Amino acid sequence: xxxxxxxxxxxxxxxxxxxxxxxxxxxxxxxxxxxxxxxxxxxxxxxxxxxxxxxxxxxxxxxxxxxxxxxxxxxxxxxxxxxxxxxxxxxxxxxxxxxxxxxxxxxxxxxxxxxxxxxxxxxxxxxxxxxxxxxxxxxxxxxxxxxxxxxxxxxxxxxxxxxxxxxxxxxxxxxxxxxxxxxxxxxxxxxxxxxxxxxxxxxxxxxxxxxxxxxxxxxxxxxxxxxxxxxxxxxxxxxxxxxxxxxxxxxxxxxxxxxxxxxxxxxxxxxxxxxxxxxxxxxxxxxxxxxxxxxxxxxxxxxxxxxxxxxxxxxxxxxxxxxxxxxxxxxxxxxx
Numbered sequence: 001x002x003x004x005x006x007x008x009x010x011x012x013x014x015x016x017x018x019x020x021x022x023x024x025x026x027x028x029x030x031x032x033x034x035x036x037x038x039x040x041x042x043x044x045x046x047x048x049x050x051x052x053x054x055x056x057x058x059x060x061x062x063x064x065x066x067x068x069x070x071x072x073x074x075x076x077x078x079x080x081x082x083x084x085x086x087x088x089x090x091x092x093x094x095x096x097x098x099x100x101x102x103x104x105x106x107x108x109x110x111x112x113x114x115x116x117x118x119x120x121x122x123x124x125x126x127x128x129x130x131x132x133x134x135x136x137x138x139x140x141x142x143x144x145x146x147x148x149x150x151x152x153x154x155x156x157x158x159x160x161x162x163x164x165x166x167x168x169x170x171x172x173x174x175x176x177x178x179x180x181x182x183x184x185x186x187x188x189x190x191x192x193x194x195x196x197x198x199x200x201x202x203x204x205x206x207x208x209x210x211x212x213x214x215x216x217x218x219x220x221x222x223x224x225x226x227x228x229x230x231x232x233x234x235x236x237x238x239x240x241x242x243x244x245x246x247x248x249x250x251x252x253x254x255x256x257x258x259x260x261x262x263x264x265x266x267x268x269x270x271x272x273x274x275x276x277x278x279x280x281x282x283x284x285x286x287x288x289x290x291x292x293x294x295x296x297x298x299x300x301x302x303x304x305x306x307x308x309x310x311x312x313x314x315x316x317x318x319x320x321x322x323x324x325x326x327x328x329x330x331x332x333x334x335x336x
């Protein structure tokens with residue numbers, strides 16, 4: 001479904017049954033967001049750790065799929081952000097390898113065009129994840145500044161603005177976290193990181209893997225019928241910090257998912273995706289838990305990174321505002 005031409009997409013979406021939503025489906029994406037929030041550590045601001053925040057981020061996690069069909073320009077540009085077509089050699093359709101992706105999507109597209117491809121065909125999931133992570137870190141930086149300014153009596157003249165802007169920023173943070181949840185969740189689904197995305201396809205197939213369209217039934221019907229939030233939460237991974245660039249972390253995360261493409265096809269071949277077989281739901285629950293665990297850890301990383309950001313124009317350092325050295329009002333309200 002994710003490779004449909006934009007003109008066909010709206011009609012195709014209408015024809016989907018409830019269990020055949022794109023990506024993990026509504027159930028899987030909702031669970032990724034909710035489970036991650038429920039596992040956040042106390043260092044994360046309290047407004048992100050409430051029961052309502054878990055619900056909100058779970059719902060916002062579905063939004064990049066719910067927006068599909070908005071129009072040809074919208075869909076054509078955004079749909080490839082949900083996947084990365086990795087060839088069996090670990091490259092994006094014979095272009096750059098996942099282990100050494102260019103720094104920006106523009107450079108990535110240039111590298112793909114050198115081999116007759118582009119980022120619309122190959123997908124750009126790593127960049128979608130990084131984009132939403134960086135947005136979340138920036139939003140959290142603003143929240144740090146606004147919270148500090150709101151509490152500083154020396155800047156009481158503009159407290160009403162700081163309070164109102166903090167409230168707006170909190171909603172933006174929940175949305176950014178939900179959108180990050182979606183793409184991180186996509187990255188835990190093996191069929192979103194392979195050229196074999198919906199059956200093995202027109203490739204050498206000595207093992208006789210299925211060529212049937214298994215993508216939707218696996219991530220939608222199977223998950224909705226047999227995967228529970230409790231089952232996912234029981235499989236959550238130990239928190240993992242990474243002393244590395246975000247691009248490196250994302251590449252490693254997607255490589256781990258890509259390593260499960262063949263095992264998933266082996267599972268299907270052995271009957272593990274058939275209705276009633278427990279192996280398919282267990283596989284899906286593990287991968288949804290991987291996504292929720294990675295989202296939890298990325299939120300923590302974004303929070304920590306946000307302390308070293310700058311905000312506003314002309315930019316002020318978060319650390320300077322928190323320390324009371326710089327009144328952020330001109331930078332936040334805008335001096336044009």
